[in-house]
Amino acid sequence: MDQTAAANVQPAKSAKRRRFAPYRKNWSGYMFLVPAAALFVLFLWVPIIKGVVYSFYDIDFVNGNTYVGFDNYKTVFNDSEVGVSVKNTLYYMALCLLIGFWVPILFAIAISEIRRFQGIFRVAAYLPNVIPVVVLYGLWRWIYDPVGPINAFLGKLGADQILFMTDTRWSMVSLVIMETWQQFGSGMLIYLAAVLSIPKDWYEAAEIDGAGIWARVRHITLPSIKGLIMLMLIMQLIATSQGYQSQLAMLDGGPLNATLTYGLKIVKYAFTRLDYGVASAMGVLMFLVLGGLAVVQFRMQNRGGN
Template identity: 30%
Template sequence: MRHRLRDPVTGLLFVLPVLVLFLIFRIFPSLGAAGMSLTNWNIGGEWDIIGVDNYARLLDDVNFWLSLRVTLVYSVVYVPLTMLVALGTALLLNQVVFMRGLFRGMLFLPYVTSFVLAGIVWRWIYEYNGLINGLLAKVDLGPVAFLEESGVVLPALAVVSVWKGFGYSMLILLAGLKAIPSSYLEAATVDGANAWQRFRRITLPLLKPTIFFVLVIETISAFQTFDTVYVMTGGGPARATYTLIYGIYDHGFRSFDFGYAATWGMVLFAVVLVVSLIQRRFLDRGNT
């Protein structure tokens, strides 16, 4: 019995530090938020248990449904765009032989920069006298109020987030491409398959597990977007960028209604969980 327990106990000791941190900073706060959503907790630390009143209030809250719609629209724009940019750059890097590490580092550099710094730089790029409107003026177009018009502000923020975050997905997809045996592609080339046929019939099917993983990660990231909105628009114009996370911040740290903010957080948790489970179902269906 001592011999049989040696390996599990040893493994548990190795993972115990990370497990403790995970419990302290993930599990316990999540349980605390779930309990707080059932109270009217305020900034003074005073609270009373009110049951599901916060959830009933949320169902009648126009701002909540608006923020949910904004978050969904943003996700629909951000996720496919990120997938296309990350996959395209990964395919290009996979073909590069000379100075591959340099190009990989340059493309990954925006991911490790501060979101605040990126937001400030892109605010200048989107201004009336900024870089993009300057280029549009040369072809007699614009100017476009990228951050002041409700119809274009979400795509404008999505572009910033894609530029900032595609490097992580690019590296994961590049690792997936490296795992594909080169003999498959060489055999297809010998059989007369062109580049598109090799990508469609060999590369894409073998890359599906990695693509699904990146899809899940980027979808969760889209639902949790906050930094770009906070720095560049503050939820405006006319709440056109009022996302779920920004709504949690607004109720929690502006109105100090922590119980209601926790309710928003629990609903966001449920939405992300459902979306992740749906994507995981597809991922399992593909034996990935």
């Protein structure tokens, strides 16, 4: 207020001052943003830009970096394991959709209809999420063991033993089942909240119009949570396309590279072969693909929010 009053008295001299007045008035506000901005630059923007730069360099911590042009990218495209890892990643993403994606939706709709003990079901479904993932690795190795409980059960049924971890046909499936088990609860609870927020009189009206139960689910419940389903789909695709931790911890990409995902290949290039340049190049390539997906997600989320 004072500044504008002063500016009115001496218009010629203070044109510049007036232009900068809002900034000066808010100097403390801008100062408040400095720490966060500094950390964002230092720990997000710098690594992101460095990643692009490094992809053109041979990184050597001892003798210094040397510019190598597109050699790192050539290495990536000539490495046959990279092709395998892309295929495995797509397979992993498909399995996660096939095994994991629809389960929480189904259970959310089912549990929304249960009148009693709903709270217990929620807590039980979310409990695996709470367990540290390292515990998960130890636990599921035992469950999947050739002499573990699942194989004991199969034996009782007279079925053949399944080598969940060492059979190349099963190893990825086993990991996806394990991850579905762990993550199912959080997805289910998000869907459940959406299902429960659907106005009940819509069902009432549909029923009066003669809609059966299945018709009500199909024409009211599912369309109402369609936006959420799409959002969760994209979030899952983004998450699974980067997956490598359980593959690394449970099987180290084996057996016979059956669980070697693209993310794991990056990690192996960087931290096993210490070839940070090639690993950065793989990161840049991945960014080009995933960046598009992330933009789609953001657009949908904004639309959903408004």
